[in-house]
Each structure stands twice: as C-alpha cells, then as structure tokens.
Amino acid sequence: MAKERSLSPEARSILRTQISRRAVLAGAGGVGAAGLLAACGGGGDSASAENTVRWGNWPLYLDFDEESKTYPTLVKFSEQTGIDAKYFEDYNDNDEFYGKVQAQLKLGEDIGYDVVTPTDWMAARWIRLGYAQKYDAANIPNKVNILDSLASPSYDPNRESTLTWQGIMGGFGWNVEKNPKGIRTLDDLFAPQNKGKIVVLTEMRDTIGVILLGQGVDITKVTEDEFMNAVDFMAKKISDGWIRGVKGNEYAEDLTSGDATAVIGWSGDMFILASENEGKFDFAIPESGGTISGDNLIIPSTASAAGKANGEKLINYYYDPVVAAEVAAYVNYVCPVKGAQAEMEKIAPELATSEYIFPTEKTSSRLNVFRSLTPDEETKWAEAFQQAQGN
Amino acid sequence: MSFPKVRVPYLLLLPGFAFLFTFFILPIINLAQTSTQTPVDGGDTGQYEQTLAFSNYIQAFVENKEQFGRSFLYASLATIFALAIAYPLAYAIAFKAGKFKNILLVLVVAPFFPSFLLRTVAWKQILGEEGFVVPGLRSLNIIGEQTTLTSTSIAVVAGMTYNFLPFMTLPLYASLERIDPRTIEAAGDLYANGITAFRRVTVPLSMPGVVAGTLLTFIPAAGDYVNAAILGSPNTKMIGNVIESRYFKIVDYPTAAALSFTLMVAILILVTLYIRKAGTEELV
Numbered sequence: 001m002a003k004e005r006s007l008s009p010e011a012r013s014i015l016r017t018q019i020s021r022r023a024v025l026a027g028a029g030g031v032g033a034a035g036l037l038a039a040c041g042g043g044g045d046s047a048s049a050e051n052t053v054r055w056g057n058w059p060l061y062l063d064f065d066e067e068s069k070t071y072p073t074l075v076k077f078s079e080q081t082g083i084d085a086k087y088f089e090d091y092n093d094n095d096e097f098y099g100k101v102q103a104q105l106k107l108g109e110d111i112g113y114d115v116v117t118p119t120d121w122m123a124a125r126w127i128r129l130g131y132a133q134k135y136d137a138a139n140i141p142n143k144v145n146i147l148d149s150l151a152s153p154s155y156d157p158n159r160e161s162t163l164t165w166q167g168i169m170g171g172f173g174w175n176v177e178k179n180p181k182g183i184r185t186l187d188d189l190f191a192p193q194n195k196g197k198i199v200v201l202t203e204m205r206d207t208i209g210v211i212l213l214g215q216g217v218d219i220t221k222v223t224e225d226e227f228m229n230a231v232d233f234m235a236k237k238i239s240d241g242w243i244r245g246v247k248g249n250e251y252a253e254d255l256t257s258g259d260a261t262a263v264i265g266w267s268g269d270m271f272i273l274a275s276e277n278e279g280k281f282d283f284a285i286p287e288s289g290g291t292i293s294g295d296n297l298i299i300p301s302t303a304s305a306a307g308k309a310n311g312e313k314l315i316n317y318y319y320d321p322v323v324a325a326e327v328a329a330y331v332n333y334v335c336p337v338k339g340a341q342a343e344m345e346k347i348a349p350e351l352a353t354s355e356y357i358f359p360t361e362k363t364s365s366r367l368n369v370f371r372s373l374t375p376d377e378e379t380k381w382a383e384a385f386q387q388a389q390g391n
Numbered sequence: 392m393s394f395p396k397v398r399v400p401y402l403l404l405l406p407g408f409a410f411l412f413t414f415f416i417l418p419i420i421n422l423a424q425t426s427t428q429t430p431v432d433g434g435d436t437g438q439y440e441q442t443l444a445f446s447n448y449i450q451a452f453v454e455n456k457e458q459f460g461r462s463f464l465y466a467s468l469a470t471i472f473a474l475a476i477a478y479p480l481a482y483a484i485a486f487k488a489g490k491f492k493n494i495l496l497v498l499v500v501a502p503f504f505p506s507f508l509l510r511t512v513a514w515k516q517i518l519g520e521e522g523f524v525v526p527g528l529r530s531l532n533i534i535g536e537q538t539t540l541t542s543t544s545i546a547v548v549a550g551m552t553y554n555f556l557p558f559m560t561l562p563l564y565a566s567l568e569r570i571d572p573r574t575i576e577a578a579g580d581l582y583a584n585g586i587t588a589f590r591r592v593t594v595p596l597s598m599p600g601v602v603a604g605t606l607l608t609f610i611p612a613a614g615d616y617v618n619a620a621i622l623g624s625p626n627t628k629m630i631g632n633v634i635e636s637r638y639f640k641i642v643d644y645p646t647a648a649a650l651s652f653t654l655m656v657a658i659l660i661l662v663t664l665y666i667r668k669a670g671t672e673e674l675v
Contacts, residue, residue, distance in 0.1 A: 095639045102437060129435055196537065238625045244542045245624055258520035259541055375435045382641045390458070390628035391636035 052084040053310035056097070056113040058295065059089040061166065063330035073326050077317050083310045088113070093248070094122040105131045105302060114307035115314060116298050121205065123162050123296040124155035124372050132161040133299045139312035142319035145338045149364055150294060154372050162296040163315055166268075166327075167334030169359070169367060170206035170291035173265035173273070173283045175255060184287045186214035189262055190242055197261040198243045199251040200234065204385040205370035207234065207246070209291040210264050216288065219370045227381055235388035246389045255281055268333040271356040283356075285366050292367035294336065328357050426648035437642040444645070451649040455633050459657070462630040465544065465619075466612035469551035473559040473608050474601065476552070481563035481600070482593075486572075499560050507554060511621045514550045515541055518622070542624035550618035558607040566600025567593070602669045606662060613658055630654055 062071050074085050091097050097118070101111040118126060126132045137143065146163060156162045172183040178197075183189050189198065200207040209219045211230045237243045244260065245251075252269045254260035256277070270283030297318075299311045317323055321339030328335035329348045335341070335357050344352040355363050373381060426447055428439035452459070484495045502510065516522055518540040528534045540546055570593060578588035616631025623629075630650060637647035 093639065095642060098437075099639050099642070125436060196539065243625070244539075257516070259539065378436050379430070379641060379643065383643065386636045386640050387454075388625075389636075390625035391633050391640070 050306045051082065051310075052086055053114045053307060053314050054086045054088065054112060055115040055117075055311075055314065056088045056091045057117045057165070058091050061089070061117075061295075061331055062087065063327050073318070073323050076323075077314060080317070081310075081313055083313060085314065091117050094119050098122060098125070101300075105129070105300065108302060110304075111300055111302050113300060114303040114311040116300055117165050117295045118298060119295050120153060120155065120293050120369070121372065121378075123298055125375075125378075126298055126300075127155055127161060128375075131301045133301055133303065133308055134161045135163075135299070135312055135315070136309070139309060140316040140319065142316045142337075145319045145321060145324075147336050147338055150336050153294075153369070162298055163319065164294040164336035165297050165318075166331060167292055167294045167336055168206075169267035169285065169334060169356075170201065170203070170210055170264065170293070171267065171283060171285040172210075173251075173255065173263045173270040173281060175258075175261040176280055176282055178261040182282060182284060183262055184284060186211065186286075186288075189264075190237065194242070194262040196241050196244055197259065198237070198263065199245045199247055199254050199260040200243055200264040201251070201266070202246050202248050202389075204382060205293060206266070206291050207264050208385065209368065209370050210286060213289040213291075213368060214286060219291070219368050222371060224377065224381075228384060231381075231384045231388050238388065238390070266333075267356045268331060271332040271354070285363060289366045289368050292334070292364075292369060294334075332356055334359060422648045422651060425644050426652050428645045437644070439645055447645050447649045448653060451646045452653055455630060455650065458628055458630045458633050459654075461544075461627070462613050462654075463657075463661075465548050465551060465627075465629060466609050466615075468548045469555060469612045470559075470605050470609045472548070472552040473556050474605060477556060477559040477563050477604065478601075481560050481567050485564055485567035485570075496561075496564065499564075500557055503557050508617065508621075510554065511550055511617055514546065514553065515621055518546050518549075541622060542627070544623070544627045546622040547619050547627050547629075550622045551612050551615060554615075554618065555608040555612055558611070559604040562603035562607065563597065563600040566597045566603075570596045598669065602666070606665070610658055610662065614654060 063073050064070075065072050071087060074087055077083070078085050097116070101113075104111045123132070135143075140163070143159065143163060146159060150164050150167065151159060153159075153162075172189060174183045174194075176182075178193050179188070179191070181188070205219075208227065208230050211233055212219050212222055212226060215226075215230060215233070217226045217230070234243065238246075245254065247254070249266075249269060251260060251263045251265055252273055255263060255273060265283065267283060270281060273281045274283065297311075297315045299308050303311060318327065319337055321337050321343045324335055324337035324340040325343035325347060328340060329344065329351055332351075332354075333356075335344075341352055341358045344357070351357055359367070424441065425439070427441065427443045427445055429442045429444045429447075431438045431440050434440075480499070484492055484499070488495050518524055520539065520541075525534070525540055529536065534540075574592050574596070575588050578592045583591060614631050616629055616635055619627055619629040619632050620635075634647050634650050634654075637643045637650065
C-alpha cells in the first residue's frame with residue numbers, strides 16, 4: 001500500500017522507536033520524517049540460520065505490547081514452533097525497499113529477509129522478475145482461509161507465492177467540524193472550506209485511483225489517456241492552491257494539527273484518528289468507489305531452504321483466524337482471513353462489526369483494484385505522478 | 392631504514408588515498424556511468440543499459456530547471472539569513488561573553504544533538520496551525536485567516552537557515568576569536584569610530600570565517616531535500632527532492648545520476664568563482 005506508514009518515503013526508519021500506532025499517529029510527522037534520511041539504511045539480518053525466520057514488514061503493522069515491548073503473536077509463534085522469529089520494521093516504502101535489495105536479488109545474494117511484505121503492484125514486479133519463491137502448499141494449509149475476494153489477483157491467480165497480509169482501503173478522510181456534511185465526492189473534497197488544506201497520498205494508485213473513480217473511470221481498465229488526465233487534474237489542484245501536500249502517513253498528523261481538513265487517506269489510519277479524537281474525524285468510501293490494495297507476504301528467491309520452510313510456517317500461523325483477529329484488533333486494516341471476524345467477537349466485539357476491518361459485501365463491492373501496469377507504464381505513469389507533485 | 396626517504400610520505404598517504412578512491416572516486420565513476428544509460432528494450436522497471444546517452448543531461452536539466460533555480464535561490468537566502476544571525480551571535484560570544492564563552496558555545500551547538508529530522512519536524516509544529524506563531528500573527532492581523540506558514544517557501548528557508556546555523560556560527564566564531572583586540576584598539580587610537588573600526592578591521596579579519604561559514608552553509612543547503620520535503624509543498628520542491636523521487640519513486644537511475652552530477656558541477660563552479668573572488672589565502 002505504500003503507506004509510508006509512520007515514516008515518509010523520505011525519512012523513515014532512523015527514528016524507529018517502539019511506539020504504538022496510536023502514539024505514532026499522534027506525532028506522526030516525526031516518524032514520517034525519519035524516512036528521509038534512512039532511505040539508504042541497511043536492514044535485515046545477514047545471518048540466516050536453520051532455526052530462524054527473518055521478516056521485514058511495514059512499521060506498526062503487527063500487534064505490539066507496550067509493556068513487555070514484544071509482539072505477542074510473534075512470541076507465541078516462537079513458543080509453538082521453536083523458530084526464532086526476527087522481526088524488522090524496515091519495509092517503509094515499496095520503491096525504497098526495492099531499491100535497497102534489488103542488486104542482491106539480481107545476484108542471488110541473501111537480502112537479509114526470509115519474508116517481505118510488498119504491496120500488490122510491487123509483489124507483481126517481484127513475481128515477474130522471479131524474485132518470489134513458490135510456496136510449498138503442504139506447509140500452508142491455512143491458505144484456504146483467504147477471503148474469496150482476495151483469492152485470485154491478476155499477478156498471482158492461484159496465490160502460489162503471495163498471501164495478503166492486510167488490505168488497505170483508500171477513500172476520503174475529513175475533519176468533521178469543517179465538513180459537517182461529510183465528503184462523498186470530489187466536489188465535496190474540493191469545497192471552498194478545504195481550499196489549501198487538502199492532502200493526498202503519495203501512493204499513486206490510491207490518489208489517482210480515487211480521482212479516476214470520481215471521474216467515472218473504471219480503474220481496473222484505466223487507459224494511459226485517462227490516467228494522464230487525472231494526473232493533470234491533480235497537478236491543477238496543486239498549482240491552484242487546493243492541495244497543500246502529497247504525503248504518506250503524515251497526512252494523519254496534518255489532520256490533527258489542523259493543517260489539513262480533508263484528505264485522500266487510508267482506512268486504518270483514519271480509523272485510529274477517529275477513535276482517538278472522539279469523532280473529530282471521519283472516513284468514507286467515495287460514492288463513486290474507493291480503492292483497495294493489499295500488502296503481501298512473499299518469500300524472496302534468496303531465502304535458504306530452511307528460511308523458506310520457516311517462513312511458510314510463519315505465514316500459515318498468521319492465516320489462523322484466531323491469530324489474524326489478534327493482529328487485526330491492533331492494526332485496524334482490512335483482515336484478509338476468513339473466520340477472523342468470529343474470533344474477533346470473542347476478543348473485541350466492538351471491532352467485529354467494524355467496516356474498516358471486516359467490510360460488508362456492500363462495502364466491498366464499492367472497492368476497486370487498480371489494474372496491473374506494464375513495466376513501461378509503471379515508469380511513465382510514476383514519472384507523471386511525481387512531476388505533478390513538483391518532483 | 393630501507394625505504395628511500397622520499398617514499399615515506401607517500402606510503403603514509405596511502406590509507407587516505409585508498410579511502411578516497413573507494414568511497415569517492417569509485418562512486419563518482421559509477422554515477423557518471425549510470426547517468427548515460429537508457430532503459431533496456433522490453434526490460435523491467437529499473438533495468439538500464441549503457442548507451443552513452445548524453446542527452447539524459449539536457450533532458451534532466453530542461454525538465455527540472457525550476458527546481459534547480461529554487462535550490463540555489465533557497466540556499467542563497469538561507470546562507471544570507473544565517474550569516475545575518477550568526478555574525479552578531481559569534482561576535483558577542485567572541486568579544487563580550489567573558490567567562491561564559493564556553494557555555495555559550497555549547498549552547499549554540501546543543502540544539503543540534505538531537506536528530507536533524509526531529510528538529511525539522513519541530514519547526515512544522517511551531518509553524519503549524521496549532522503552534523503559537525500562526526495564531527499570534529493572526530491575532531495581530533499580520534496574516535489573514537486563510538494564510539498558513541507551513542507548506543510555504545518561507546517555512547523551507549526558515550528551516551534551512553536554522554538547520555545550518557551552527558555551520559555558519561562556529562567558523563565565524565573561530566575567526567573572530569582569533570582577532571587580536573589590540574588591532575581594534577589601534578584603530579581607535581587612529582581616530583576610527585566604532586563603526587569604522589568594525590568595517591575596516593574586524594570584518595576584513597573575520598573574512599576567512601565568513602568564507603568558510605558561507606560555504607559550509609550553502610553547499611549542503613543547495614543539495615538539501617529534507618526541509619523542502621517536511622516543511623514545503625509541491626510548489627517548493629528542490630532539486631534534492633527530484634533526485635530522491637527519480638531514484639526511489641520512478642526508479643529512473645540515469646536521470647537521478649545526471650541530476651546529481653549536474654548539481655555537483657554547478658556547485659563546484661559557483662564555489663570556485665566565489666573562492667576566487669573572496670580569496671582563500673587565509674581560509675582555515
């Protein structure tokens with residue numbers, strides 16, 4: 001999803017301290033900023049041992065216990081399997097992470113991770129280039145638990161080498177005081193009270209996706225002309241002073257500080273903002289539809305046989321509905337595991353009915369997946385999107 | 392002693408040369424090579440081959456001249472502001488602080504112990520809607536309801552000025568501190584008033600500090616992208632932001648390399664001209 005979750009594409013992991021998602025959203029900028037300088041930092045663990053699994057994931061994307069400073073579900077995994085799970089919150093940005101490990105992948109040298117968590121489109125690139133290993137299906141019996149809607153993406157129709165970690169909805173977020181009627185359409189977003197206080201996501205497929213949907217374009221089949229047209233629309237809104245910034249997770253901080261009153265944002269962030277600020281903020285899937293994407297658990301081609309087997313055990317473990325519910329209760333993104341909703345009722349009934357975590361059929365039907373791009377398109381479209389932001 | 396005497400100094404220099412070769416020369420060569428590559432036909436994202444496409448430079452420059460201009464403008468402004476703030480500060484510490492000199496010097500540097508990023512983010516809070524600056528200026532009717540300070544060039548230049556201030560202050564202090572006060576007294580004895588003495592004696596004697604300080608501020612400021620990224624908006628992007636986005640977002644390594652090279656050469660030319668004019672005899 002390209003959440004520059006907590007740390008912006010630019011500054012992330014330097015400041016990675018162990019804080020809860022909530023704490024981070026409260027002061028998101030700091031963490032967000034850290035990415036800037038960390039862009040080239042190394043990560044992972046060079047030692048791949050028989051009995052360990054090394055997992056690189058986005059920051060604040062796994063249940064974390066403030067008091068013991070541990071990840072409860074991961075600790076349980078180690079207890080159950082005897083596998084030492086090493087967890088690295090250093091997947092801060094799809095492009096950045098790819099830039100970091102790409103040379104080693106090409107040479108077939110260990111990248112320091114047995115499991116990584118790229119977003120759909122990046123996962124597609126890994127598969128295309130042969131950087132993702134196929135799972136041994138026997139090791140992941142829980143694979144059947146994946147939600148039907150996520151079971152056959154175009155880049156991996158049978159889910160042979162990817163499984164969704166969490167799903168992310170992209171839509172409108174807003175400050176309720178400034179937008180008492182809420183935001184459902186692009187016109188609502190670009191209403192006078194929000195002028196100069198709109199922030200959109202750095203994630204091209206979410207920002208342009210929502211704009212395209214608003215323009216009535218089907219993003220599962222979007223053409224280059226339609227895309228460029230939407231980019232021009234965004235560029236115009238930037239130069240006319242409507243949009244103040246194009247950001248990663250830091251948009252949450254801008255909302256809290258009052259610098260932003262309306263955003264194109266992600267469900268999980270908005271859920272937490274809303275619950276932390278007593279209803280001061282709200283989120284909705286646009287009338288014309290929102291985007292959905294997923295981050296995927298992938299075993300890199302460079303993982304050893306032992307690393308792969310341990311990675312598969314880890315993936316299988318997280319596809320157990322009980323475990324998935326525990327994770328979802330913390331991260332608040334769309335839970336990809338069947339049966340987790342029932343488990344959630346046992347641990348946090350108020351979350352079991354949350355549309356953010358378990359969208360209903362009706363909601364799901366309004367979510368769209370941005371179509372896969374060819375390598376040429378990927379470069380060209382990214383370039384146009386970056387240039388529209390002044391890059 | 393089996394070595395002929397002449398060789399010894401060179402041998403002693405060897406580790407230094409080896410370091411420079413590995414961490415400066417080799418990367419530069421690599422950068423130069425990358426800058427003239429073009430995408431492989433039918434290749435995947437991020438796959439490039441050498442085709443000696445020097446046109447990359449022209450295209451990269453033409454597409455981003457605005458950001459280049461902005462980088463040099465912001466860096467110049469930040470340097471001027473930093474000089475304006477640092478000179479009186481360094482002067483006061485050097486001549487008026489007495490026994491507090493050392494403490495004051497520590498105080499100048501102290502805010503710079505925490506991370507550069509944290510400090511920049513702090514500025515975002517200070518200039519933000521809920522900081523004290525914006526409501527203060529609003530209540531004084533200096534700025535209107537709709538005016539904000541973050542996401543403006545003012546914020547970017549302010550952040551840069553602040554972040555590079557110690558690099559200006561310390562060399563200035565070092566030169567000012569070295570001035571023999573008797574030279575200023577002598578100016579007084581020759582009927583120079585305070586201003587004249589300052590202009591004719593103190594300023595010229597502190598020039599090495601001014602030159603060093605401005606270079607130490609301008610060079611990193613021109614390549615900076617953190618301030619523009621955190622405090623700016625899409626309309627205040629600098630060349631550093633473009634390079635970052637080309638490299639990490641678009642995975643367009645050749646353009647990123649060509650831009651880096653162009654920036655490096657541009658700074659080199661400007662600095663050479665400046666040093667020629669200012670003179671380096673007394674630098675350091």
